[in-house]
Amino acid sequence: MLQLDRRSFLSLTAGLALTTGATLTQSSHALAALPARPPLRKHEPFTFLFITDTHLQPELNATAGCHAAFRKARTIPADFAIQGGDHVYDALGVNAGRASTLMDLYQRTADDLTLPVHHTVGNHDCFGIYTQSGAQPTDPLYGKKYFEDQFGQLYYAFDHKGVHVIVLDSIGITADRMYEGRIDAVQLAWLARDLAAQPEGTPIIVVTHIPLVTAMEDYASPSHTPPKHHALSVVNAYEVLPLFDRYNVIGVFQGHTHVLERVEWHGVPYITGGAVSGNWWHGTRYGTPEGFMVVDVENGAVKIRYETYGFQSIDPHNT
Numbered sequence: 001m002l003q004l005d006r007r008s009f010l011s012l013t014a015g016l017a018l019t020t021g022a023t024l025t026q027s028s029h030a031l032a033a034l035p036a037r038p039p040l041r042k043h044e045p046f047t048f049l050f051i052t053d054t055h056l057q058p059e060l061n062a063t064a065g066c067h068a069a070f071r072k073a074r075t076i077p078a079d080f081a082i083q084g085g086d087h088v089y090d091a092l093g094v095n096a097g098r099a100s101t102l103m104d105l106y107q108r109t110a111d112d113l114t115l116p117v118h119h120t121v122g123n124h125d126c127f128g129i130y131t132q133s134g135a136q137p138t139d140p141l142y143g144k145k146y147f148e149d150q151f152g153q154l155y156y157a158f159d160h161k162g163v164h165v166i167v168l169d170s171i172g173i174t175a176d177r178m179y180e181g182r183i184d185a186v187q188l189a190w191l192a193r194d195l196a197a198q199p200e201g202t203p204i205i206v207v208t209h210i211p212l213v214t215a216m217e218d219y220a221s222p223s224h225t226p227p228k229h230h231a232l233s234v235v236n237a238y239e240v241l242p243l244f245d246r247y248n249v250i251g252v253f254q255g256h257t258h259v260l261e262r263v264e265w266h267g268v269p270y271i272t273g274g275a276v277s278g279n280w281w282h283g284t285r286y287g288t289p290e291g292f293m294v295v296d297v298e299n300g301a302v303k304i305r306y307e308t309y310g311f312q313s314i315d316p317h318n319t
Contacts, residue, residue, distance in 0.1 A: 002232035043162025047299035052084025052255035053275035058098035060281035068113035085122025085209030093130035181210035213270035283316035
C-alpha cells in the first residue's frame, strides 16, 4: 500500500490543484474523524483584493510597477483590499533613513488604490532586526513598531457583510536577531477566543503573511546550507490548524513565497497569492508572474482569479 507523508501529500494536492484546477480532499473515512462543523450562516456576497509582497523600493523600476498594479486594482469593483505583507524591500537590514524613505515611498504609491486597505505585517516590514542595519533594540522604530506606527495593530479581526476576517501576525523575532514563521502564545490564545466568540456557523477568512500550509519546499531546490530558522512557513502551524477544524473557515490567504498555490487541508483551502513584485522585481517566480488576487466571496465559499498587470522586468532572473 502506498503511504504518503505530510510533505508528499501537500505536494500532490498542490500540484493537482495548480495543473488541473481540481481540489483534492481527504477521503470520507479521514474526514469522519474531524469535528462536525455547524451549518454556514448566510452572508452577503462581496469581492475583495488580496495584494501581497509589493516589496516597494526605488530600484528595478519597482515604483512604476506598483503604480501600474494599484491603478489596475482600482478598476476592479471591490469592497476593500487586504495587503498581505512585505510592503517594502527591505526594512530588516537597513538604517533608519533608508527604512523611512521606503515607507514614505510606499504610502505615496498606495494612494493609487483609492479603496479601504487592511494591512498584514510581513517580515520585511520589521525594522533593524538584522545587525547590519546598525539599529539597536532601543530604537523607537525597532522591529514591528515600524509597521505599527504606519498601519496599526499587528493582529486583529473585522466583520464584513456577515463574514469574519482574521488578520494574523506570523513573524517571530528570534533572540539572535533573525526571523521565523511563528504565531506566538499570546496571539494563539487571542485567536482561540476570537473564534469561539463568533456566532455559530459564521463564515471565516484568515490572512497570514508567512504561510500556515504550503508545499513550497517541494518546488524549490534545497539549500546547500540548512537555514538557521524556519522561515518559509509557520513553524508551529500544528498549534493553529486544529483550531480551524471546529469552525467554518472558508479560506486562508497567504503571502511570502511569491507563488500562486492552493492546498486543501481538512476542508480548508490555503491559498498563497503570488506577488505584485513577482520574483522580487526580477520576472516570474516558479511560473507566477507579477500580479494580485481578486477574491469573490459568495455562498460560504471563495473563488479566486489572479490578475497580472503587464509589468516588464528590466533585469529578469526568472526562477
